[in-house]
Amino acid sequence: MKKARAAAAPAQTTVYDLAEKAGVSAMTVSRALSGNGYVAKATRARVLAAAEEMGYFPNIAAKGLKRTRTHVLGMLVNELHSPYLAQIVSAVSLATRRHRMDLFIGLTAHDPDDDSPPAIKHMLSGLCDGLLLALPRSRQLIETVERSGLPAVLLDYSRSGTTLDIVRGDNHDSAKAAVDHLLSLGHRRIAFIAGTSHTGQSPERQRGYLDSLKAAGLAGDPALIVQGGFDQAQAFERTRQLLALSVPPTAVFAASDEMAFGAMDAVRTLGLRVPDDVSIVGYDDIPPSMHTQPGLTTVRQSTTEIAEAAVRLLLQRIDDPVPAAAPIEFASQLVIRGSTGPSPSPG
Amino acid sequence: MKKARAAAAPAQTTVYDLAEKAGVSAMTVSRALSGNGYVAKATRARVLAAAEEMGYFPNIAAKGLKRTRTHVLGMLVNELHSPYLAQIVSAVSLATRRHRMDLFIGLTAHDPDDDSPPAIKHMLSGLCDGLLLALPRSRQLIETVERSGLPAVLLDYSRSGTTLDIVRGDNHDSAKAAVDHLLSLGHRRIAFIAGTSHTGQSPERQRGYLDSLKAAGLAGDPALIVQGGFDQAQAFERTRQLLALSVPPTAVFAASDEMAFGAMDAVRTLGLRVPDDVSIVGYDDIPPSMHTQPGLTTVRQSTTEIAEAAVRLLLQRIDDPVPAAAPIEFASQLVIRGSTGPSPSPG
DNA sequence: GTGAAAGCGCTAACAG
DNA sequence: CTGTTAGCGCTTTCAC
Numbered sequence: 001m002k003k004a005r006a007a008a009a010p011a012q013t014t015v016y017d018l019a020e021k022a023g024v025s026a027m028t029v030s031r032a033l034s035g036n037g038y039v040a041k042a043t044r045a046r047v048l049a050a051a052e053e054m055g056y057f058p059n060i061a062a063k064g065l066k067r068t069r070t071h072v073l074g075m076l077v078n079e080l081h082s083p084y085l086a087q088i089v090s091a092v093s094l095a096t097r098r099h100r101m102d103l104f105i106g107l108t109a110h111d112p113d114d115d116s117p118p119a120i121k122h123m124l125s126g127l128c129d130g131l132l133l134a135l136p137r138s139r140q141l142i143e144t145v146e147r148s149g150l151p152a153v154l155l156d157y158s159r160s161g162t163t164l165d166i167v168r169g170d171n172h173d174s175a176k177a178a179v180d181h182l183l184s185l186g187h188r189r190i191a192f193i194a195g196t197s198h199t200g201q202s203p204e205r206q207r208g209y210l211d212s213l214k215a216a217g218l219a220g221d222p223a224l225i226v227q228g229g230f231d232q233a234q235a236f237e238r239t240r241q242l243l244a245l246s247v248p249p250t251a252v253f254a255a256s257d258e259m260a261f262g263a264m265d266a267v268r269t270l271g272l273r274v275p276d277d278v279s280i281v282g283y284d285d286i287p288p289s290m291h292t293q294p295g296l297t298t299v300r301q302s303t304t305e306i307a308e309a310a311v312r313l314l315l316q317r318i319d320d321p322v323p324a325a326a327p328i329e330f331a332s333q334l335v336i337r338g339s340t341g342p343s344p345s346p347g
Numbered sequence: 348m349k350k351a352r353a354a355a356a357p358a359q360t361t362v363y364d365l366a367e368k369a370g371v372s373a374m375t376v377s378r379a380l381s382g383n384g385y386v387a388k389a390t391r392a393r394v395l396a397a398a399e400e401m402g403y404f405p406n407i408a409a410k411g412l413k414r415t416r417t418h419v420l421g422m423l424v425n426e427l428h429s430p431y432l433a434q435i436v437s438a439v440s441l442a443t444r445r446h447r448m449d450l451f452i453g454l455t456a457h458d459p460d461d462d463s464p465p466a467i468k469h470m471l472s473g474l475c476d477g478l479l480l481a482l483p484r485s486r487q488l489i490e491t492v493e494r495s496g497l498p499a500v501l502l503d504y505s506r507s508g509t510t511l512d513i514v515r516g517d518n519h520d521s522a523k524a525a526v527d528h529l530l531s532l533g534h535r536r537i538a539f540i541a542g543t544s545h546t547g548q549s550p551e552r553q554r555g556y557l558d559s560l561k562a563a564g565l566a567g568d569p570a571l572i573v574q575g576g577f578d579q580a581q582a583f584e585r586t587r588q589l590l591a592l593s594v595p596p597t598a599v600f601a602a603s604d605e606m607a608f609g610a611m612d613a614v615r616t617l618g619l620r621v622p623d624d625v626s627i628v629g630y631d632d633i634p635p636s637m638h639t640q641p642g643l644t645t646v647r648q649s650t651t652e653i654a655e656a657a658v659r660l661l662l663q664r665i666d667d668p669v670p671a672a673a674p675i676e677f678a679s680q681l682v683i684r685g686s687t688g689p690s691p692s693p694g
Numbered sequence: 695g696t697g698a699a700a701g702c703g704c705t706a707a708c709a710g
Numbered sequence: 711c712t713g714t715t716a717g718c719g720c721t722t723t724c725a726c
Contacts, residue, residue, distance in 0.1 A: 012473055012496070014703055025713050030705055038711050055494040060472040061408035061417075062703035065718040072469060080433040081634070089427055093454040102465045105452040107440040122419055122449050125407035126359055126719085127474070147402040149359070232638060265638055287428070288635060291579060291612055361719055372697050377721060385695050409719035412702040473703080697726080702719105709714075 013056040021050040033058065064126055072102045073314065074128035076120060078137050079109040082258070083286035088134050088155060091307030099311055104128060108141065124148045130314045137198035151317040153310045158200030165317065166327035167310040169301035171201050174332035175208025178281045178299055181334060182251045183216050186343035187279060191242050191249040193259050195230035202255045205283060209253055224249055228259040235262030243270055243278070250278060250343045257282035257289045257298055264292065264339065275341030285335055294338025302330040360403040368397040380405065411473055419449045420661065421470035422479040423488070426456040430633035435481050435502060438654030446658055451475060455488065471495045477661045484545035498664040500657045505547030512664065513674035514657040516648035518548050521679035522555025525628045525646055528681060529598045530563050533690035534626060538589050538596035540606050542577035549602045552630060556600055571596055575606040582609030590617055590625070597625060597690045604629035604636045604645055611639065611686065622688030632682055641685025649677040
């Protein structure tokens with residue numbers, strides 16, 4: 001038996017406390033609680049009762065030290081204000097549970113600009129078995145994870161040059177489909193509001209936009225491509241400017257729903273109507289998009305599938321750490337609602 | 348020096364590896380990295396270089412075992428779809444960083460219905476120094492934390508019967524102010540859309556609503572109080588029903604912005620206008636609320652102050668575990684935008 | 695300034 | 711079925 005614990009700290013109950021209470025060894029307690037190995041029914045019951053009574057919680061730290069699995073996955077996210085990210089996090093949380101693992105989420109947005117951000121430091125510190133990076137914005141973050149050797153999967157990353165596995169929603173093809181839809185409605189001057197390019201998603205969507213125009217034999221007008229920074233207010237301003245052009249666009253494709261909301265606001269602020277005067281398409285299909293007036297035509301990503309695949313892949317890599325395979329990409333789906341209609345000036 | 352590590356695992360770098368590389372003892376490595384105790388400048392530099400080169404990350408688990416602080420706070424949240432919760436989480440993350448701590452977030456929404464939810468199990472397992480429970484919905488969760496003895500603070504909890512500290516935004520007074528505002532605009536039939544009552548916030552807001560009516564000498568009509576479950580679609584339906592009453596309300600006060608959005612949709616679906624025919628007030632002031640047409644009149648909670656106070660209080664309790672004091676409550680602020688206007692049928 | 699020893703809570707690996 | 715021993719990576723305590 002161990003010596004008495006120091007009086008100071010609010011004494012967390014340990015296996016030794018339980019062992020004493022149940023009149024067995026610590027090892028038996030461990031076995032009884034984990035369900036591994038043989039323990040007599042009665043002994044087990046006594047241990048469980050003691051654990052219940054004393055409010056015992058196994059110390060994951062000590063567990064992890066034994067190099068056995070912690071059964072915890074870590075997830076790093078820049079911030080949570082984006083509803084799309086909230087969806088991804090939620091889907092990953094659910095998928096994690098389905099695989100009987102736990103999930104810890106860390107935010108990187110508020111990390112100091114020092115070398116390696118604290119959030120990841122702890123994630124990499126032997127706490128979790130593997131790491132999910134959702135929409136990673138920083139190359140440095142990715143490199144740090146690569147160097148750590150911890151199994152990791154990137155979610156919705158569309159750039160090259162990483163040695164990590166990637167699971168993502170399609171960007172190019174669905175963006176092309178969105179613009180094809182606008183073209184089929186007779187639109188010819190179609191603007192694109194880009195987001196930031198950190199994750200490579202917005203550039204891919206822009207590529208889809210350009211390819212659609214090209215396939216229709218249209219030379220894209222550079223004046224119709226503006227930077228919205230994935231920010232609603234900024235998209236609002238850019239749209240106002242777009243509509244002030246001598247030949248304004250009749251449709252706007254925004255690289256995110258939130259920017260599309262900003263665009264809709266701008267259209268209305270100028271006394272115009274959606275979709276009568278200007279059609280609007282977004283990207284992500286976040287929950288509010290079905291509630292706007294009119295509903296927002298947008299691209300829905302398969303967050304559930306992306307999350308499930310990412311977790312499954314990560315668990316595979318944890319079991320068998322082989323080099324990354326090619327990115328896994330899920331098709332996205334164009335959801336047509338009321339914000340798109342025939343061009344007011346066809347052809 | 349330690350024996351060679353097993354070949355199998357993707358060998359995490361340890362202080363012993365660093366010690367060998369830098370030609371010093373593990374203890375010196377520890378000192379050099381932590382900054383505690385005396386280490387020669389040159390030695391320190393060598394150790395830091397080795398750490399950098401080998402991609403070293405201290406193992407938080409081993410650190411925690413020594414019962415010293417882990418410098419990690421845990422935060423438990425039911426889900427993240429609510430923008431208000433995202434705000435709170437973000438604010439807490441920022442506050443945590445300001446106090447040079449890290450934050451791990453766990454979701455409880457997908458926990459199985461067993462006894463103690465997994466997320467909390469790990470949080471309670473000696474991993475973090477203290478716990479923040481944001482809008483805790485489950486009494487059982489709170490009780491589990493209470494019994495664990497881990498320092499903990501509840502955020503935005505407005506019920507009684509817990510022994511834990513509470514930091515929250517005011518609900519009653521600001522709700523009363525919101526309804527006072529409607530009364531001052533001449534409204535007399537004012538509906539209330541309640542949320543769920545888990546955290547006690549909605550009931551408090553309802554109390555403020557009732558007190559406002561009472562102070563104005565009005566007997567509240569029970570038919571004007573409906574349950575929206577903090578859900579936009581549900582609030583939409585309830586509002587349609589409210590407006591179908593023989594004497595419909597001229598104003599609707601919803602216990603959350605999202606429910607207010609549902610109410611606005613319902614008003615417009617019936618061919619009525621906001622605020623000309625029906626005034627709408629929400630609660631929380633989430634980001635989209637300033638972008639609706641018209642902007643939503645709502646109550647802004649001081650998330651930054653709440654988060655900062657909660658973190659500070661938690662750190663105090665970690666340093667000095669004394670019983671909880673009275674709840675700390677921050678005033679909330681009525682933000683008047685375009686969704687409220689004079690009653691079409693003044694009193 | 696630096697090192698050696700011990701132990702945090704837990705669980706493999708071996709007895710018995 | 712149960713107990714003993716040892717050690718995970720780190721840091722506290724004490725020596726030098």
